[in-house]
Amino acid sequence: QVQLVESGGGLVQAGGSLRLSCAASGIIFSRNVMGWYRQAPGKQRELVAAITTEGTTSYVDSVKGRFTISRDNPKNTVYLQMNSLKPEDTAVYYCNARRIVTYWGKGTLVTVSS
DSSP states (O other): OOEEEEEOOEEEETTOOEEEEEEEESSOGGGSEEEEEEEOTTSOOEEEEEEOTTOOEEEOGGGTTTEEEEEEGGGTEEEEEEOSOOGGGOEEEEEEEESSSEEEOOOEEEEEEO
């Protein structure tokens, strides 16, 4: 049974930082492209950051220079370090694992107050 479990969300003031974690089980973690998506109220889910099996990273323009995605294959965990948070970063953040099949976590809420 595949599980992606996000943690680390919460309430933070603008300018603050949070680190999200996603622990994966039931998949060969090192062979999956891992991503973080977010969905704000009334908006479509968008890809925030992704990291390939080789460690190549990519980011949506709005978070470049502020967010960093990383992975720890022995721990089957992907992280999203979020710095200089803005109110517009408020959303539910979802972990995503993609290889042949795509899996999703249930999400963790990040709220950034102004």
